[in-house]
Amino acid sequence: xxxxxxxxxxxxxxxxxxxxxxxxxxxxxxxxxxxxxxxxxxxxxxxxxxxxxxxxxxxxxxxxxxxxxxxxxxxxxxxxxxxxxxxxxxxxxxxxxxxxxxxxxxxxxxxxxxxxxxxxxxxxxxxxxxxxxxxxxxxxxxxxxxxxxxxxxxxxxxxxxxxxxxxxxxxxxxxxxxxxxxxxxxxxxxxxxxxxxxxxxxxxxxxxxxxxxxxxxxxxxxxxxxxxxxxxxxxxxxxxxxxxxxxxxxxxxxxxxxxxxxxxxxxxxxxxxxxxxxxxxxxxxxxxxxxxxxxxxxxxxxxxxxxxxxxxxxxxxxxxxxxxxxxxxxxxxxxxxxxxxxxxxxxxxxxxxxxxxxxxxxxxxxxxxxxxxxxxxxxxxxxxxxxxxxxxxxxxxxxxxxxxxxxxxxxxxxxxxxxxxxxxxxxxxxxxxxxxxxxxxxxxxxxxxxxxxxxxxxxxxxxxxxxxxxxxxxxxxxxxxxxxxxxxxxxxxxxxxxxxxxxxxxxxxxxxxxxxxxxxxxxxxxxxxxxxxxxxxxxxxxxxxxxxxxxxxxxxxxxxxxxxxxxxxxxxxxxxxxxxxxxxxxxxxxxxxxxxxxxxxxxxxxxxxxxxxxxxxxxxxxxxxxxxxxxxxxxxxxxx
Amino acid sequence: xxxxxxxxxxxxxxxxxxxxxxxxxxxxxxxxxxxxxxxxxxxxxxxxxxxxxxxxxxxxxxxxxxxxxxxxxxxxxxxxxxxxxxxxxxxxxxxxxxxxxxxxxxxxxxxxxxxxxxxxxxxxxxxxxxxxxxxxxxxxxxx
Numbered sequence: 001x002x003x004x005x006x007x008x009x010x011x012x013x014x015x016x017x018x019x020x021x022x023x024x025x026x027x028x029x030x031x032x033x034x035x036x037x038x039x040x041x042x043x044x045x046x047x048x049x050x051x052x053x054x055x056x057x058x059x060x061x062x063x064x065x066x067x068x069x070x071x072x073x074x075x076x077x078x079x080x081x082x083x084x085x086x087x088x089x090x091x092x093x094x095x096x097x098x099x100x101x102x103x104x105x106x107x108x109x110x111x112x113x114x115x116x117x118x119x120x121x122x123x124x125x126x127x128x129x130x131x132x133x134x135x136x137x138x139x140x141x142x143x144x145x146x147x148x149x150x151x152x153x154x155x156x157x158x159x160x161x162x163x164x165x166x167x168x169x170x171x172x173x174x175x176x177x178x179x180x181x182x183x184x185x186x187x188x189x190x191x192x193x194x195x196x197x198x199x200x201x202x203x204x205x206x207x208x209x210x211x212x213x214x215x216x217x218x219x220x221x222x223x224x225x226x227x228x229x230x231x232x233x234x235x236x237x238x239x240x241x242x243x244x245x246x247x248x249x250x251x252x253x254x255x256x257x258x259x260x261x262x263x264x265x266x267x268x269x270x271x272x273x274x275x276x277x278x279x280x281x282x283x284x285x286x287x288x289x290x291x292x293x294x295x296x297x298x299x300x301x302x303x304x305x306x307x308x309x310x311x312x313x314x315x316x317x318x319x320x321x322x323x324x325x326x327x328x329x330x331x332x333x334x335x336x337x338x339x340x341x342x343x344x345x346x347x348x349x350x351x352x353x354x355x356x357x358x359x360x361x362x363x364x365x366x367x368x369x370x371x372x373x374x375x376x377x378x379x380x381x382x383x384x385x386x387x388x389x390x391x392x393x394x395x396x397x398x399x400x401x402x403x404x405x406x407x408x409x410x411x412x413x414x415x416x417x418x419x420x421x422x423x424x425x426x427x428x429x430x431x432x433x434x435x436x437x438x439x440x441x442x443x444x445x446x447x448x449x450x451x452x453x454x455x456x457x458x459x460x461x462x463x464x465x466x467x468x469x470x471x472x473x474x475x476x477x478x479x480x481x482x483x484x485x486x487x488x489x490x491x492x493x494x495x496x497x498x499x500x501x502x503x504x505x506x507x508x509x510x511x512x513x514x515x516x517x518x519x520x521x522x523x524x525x526x527x528x529x530x531x532x533x534x535x536x537x538x539x540x541x542x543x544x545x546x547x548x549x550x551x552x553x554x555x556x557x558x559x560x561x562x563x564x565x566x567x568x569x570x571x572x573x574x575x576x577x578x579x580x581x582x583x584x585x586x587x588x589x590x591x592x593x594x595x596x597x598x599x600x601x602x603x604x605x606x607x608x609x610x611x612x613x614x615x616x617x618x619x620x621x622x623x624x625x626x627x628x629x630x631x632x633x634x635x636x637x638x639x640x
Numbered sequence: 641x642x643x644x645x646x647x648x649x650x651x652x653x654x655x656x657x658x659x660x661x662x663x664x665x666x667x668x669x670x671x672x673x674x675x676x677x678x679x680x681x682x683x684x685x686x687x688x689x690x691x692x693x694x695x696x697x698x699x700x701x702x703x704x705x706x707x708x709x710x711x712x713x714x715x716x717x718x719x720x721x722x723x724x725x726x727x728x729x730x731x732x733x734x735x736x737x738x739x740x741x742x743x744x745x746x747x748x749x750x751x752x753x754x755x756x757x758x759x760x761x762x763x764x765x766x767x768x769x770x771x772x773x774x775x776x777x778x779x780x781x782x783x
Contacts, residue, residue: 259739259746266751274757275735301755490737502737537740 002239003068003551009110013223014117018132033067035094036528036568038083050578055087056222058118065112067530071103071236073248074547076535078103078315086214088199089452089476091576093214098314099205104186108232124227128180137226144369145191145204156185179233187229191371194221196421198429200376208338212373239553254538264321267300269342274299280462280601284350286382287448287591290599294355306357309336319535325361332362340364346457347378359408370419379454383432392443399423447589451476463488465511467606471586474572482522496541496558508607512614520565567635570627574640582625643726643782647687650722651707655689657770659705668702670759679714682722716748730783731764
């Protein structure tokens with residue numbers, strides 16, 4: 001098979017058994033890759049007992065998957081997904097990451113990794129082509145993600161050029177050194193938050209790339225797997241090298257001429273702060289405000305002026321949207337390192353009314369070091385501040401801390417407490433939904449979660465289609481698993497699906513059809529193929545079909561891909577159903593349905609009843625929230 | 641039917657509106673701070689307005705506005721129809737969509753353009769008032 005390596009590494013951490021699982025063409029054709037194939041593998045392993053799986057227990061399969069374009073010259077496609085039952089939401093969890101790990105894993109000869117069981121003692125998994133082993137990691141347990149990544153990378157001095165072999169590195173005698181021994185290792189690791197099973201713990205790759213959402217770091221921690229180190233010397237076979245080359249050239253030209261890409265290059269993902277603040281897309285003060293004058297102090301330009309120290313990129317991507325920042329002195333001093341993405345600026349800036357870019361940079365570094373999702377962490381803190389302000393959380397519960405808006409030192413202290421599992425941090429580590437359940441109904445009114453996942457920093461009051469996309473998203477409130485946001489805001493167009501019009505954001509009628517299409521396409525593009533949703537804004541549907549056809553040699557059509565997207569969405573939906581989710585969970589929290597008095601979306605709320613009725617009809621979702629049997633059968637999911 | 645029937649109308653309303661902000665104490669200094677020359681190239685009707693915030697401005701103003709051809713070399717050129725320009729100043733353009741679809745074409749440092757977004761945002765509320773004060777309130781509904 002072109003584009004695939006045709007095998008998945010299958011590791012049982014309890015027994016130490018390491019095998020490879022063949023990946024057949026039908027699975028690739030039906031589920032494409034990424035979280036699509038992961039859902040298929042997960043369902044095959046967990047079956048209908050998914051509802052009984054302890055997300056942090058040995059039986060919860062944690063599946064890393066790449067896609068068919070990963071590791072090829074097709075630009076901005078070097079991503080990887082992690083999937084499992086989420087400890088935060090209790091339903092299907094998944095997260096994706098850029099960087100270089102996915103490509104390196106394919107170079108090592110694997111499309112993905114399935115991890116089951118629980119190691120008796122902390123370990124890390126080391127992959128060098130076909131040499132794969134579990135290595136004791138007690139020395140690394142307790143260290144933060146940066147220390148772990150730097151430390152593990154330091155165990156491979158041969159990458160500097162002398163070709164140090166494996167024996168010299170780890171003292172074992174595992175056979176002939178692999179050709180991969182000369183390659184720089186690509187590493188993913190968890191920090192203390194993952195070890196402490198914080199339900200929104202993240203997995204950190206090379207420090208600046210993070211599998212943030214739905215607590216995959218805690219699943220990894222539950223398995224006592226500290227890190228995965230991969231080096232691969234192989235290549236990803238492509239069917240038509242000339243066509244891939246031409247396509248790459250064409251896509252790079254499109255990127256060169258795209259003002260959106262130019263903005264990403266100039267300011268990173270935080271380039272959207274200005275336009276988003278003006279249009280009502282950015283939520284402020286735990287979603288209570290639709291406008292805040294402080295946004296100008298945390299926009300892309302402010303970061304560039306005050307802390308920017310460089311840029312970084314991901315495998316095969318010319319955009320280089322990743323920021324490097326440095327704070328040279330003061331209370332938030334940090335050495336040059338990865339900078340915050342827009343979502344982090346949103347949660348620790350806009351949501352907490354904190355306009356200090358140095359503090360936001362430091363908070364980002366701390367979350368990365370502890371290994372936790374900045375969206376859930378920042379949103380939970382913002383929620384707690386509001387609860388404190390309203391007297392629902394008392395000073396005696398916070399250890400005497402006064403929770404207030406716009407206090408950067410407080411935010412740093414709270415993140416430390418969460419990361420270390422100390423004091424009030426233990427409560428914040430629950431995530432906002434569980435914390436609200438402990439506090440009571442008054443606190444639940446302040447929640448910003450869908451299915452237990454804190455909403456990202458895009459306000460559905462400004463884009464009603466996003467409201468439906470959030471409510472019906474498989475993993476909970478999510479702005480990337482569908483392509484709704486790009487289409488509704490006007491940044492992306494898919495002519496083959498007739499998604500070309502300029503949508504009125506603050507309108508609900510007719511949005512369901514757009515959401516269904518963009519969900520199905522998103523399942524393929526963002527979840528399965530896997531194209532970066534940012535740089536991928538220049539991809540239209542024809543580009544996607546051309547890329548897949550050129551790489552795999554299979555005659556893909558848009559109709560087939562949309563059917564794959566539909567199949568993936570329905571299988572994930574069913575896994576959610578089996579985990580206990582139903583129609584009652586397809587809801588926006590009251591806070592997101594309360595109009596703001598100010599800002600670009602003042603007075604606007606999505607009409608959820610209207611959109612959901614249309615959505616369920618289009619999706620053939622029954623009253624129990626499950627896809628209809630006939631729909632599942634048509635999609636080849638009869639066994640589900 | 642186009643909002644403006646001639647280049648003179650474009651200058652009388654969009655041009656004069658932009659000029660009216662050049663001594664605004666809240667907005668003018670921020671545009672001046674950007675220190676660049678922006679040219680708006682309009683079509684239907686063909687017209688051109690240039691904001692020069694780089695070279696010294698006449699006393700009391702924060703920048704200079706030129707109508708039609710001008711010798712100053714722009715840093716940033718924004719091209720669009722005059723109708724789109726009218727909607728833009730009314731705050732009714734989905735900028736993301738307009739840029740993606742080529743309804744607005746920007747050539748030059750995008751970073752600078754983004755920096756100016758918050759600066760010009762308050763003017764969206766000022767433009768309808770300007771039209772009303774100049775007897776063209778009916779144009780507001782064409783945004």
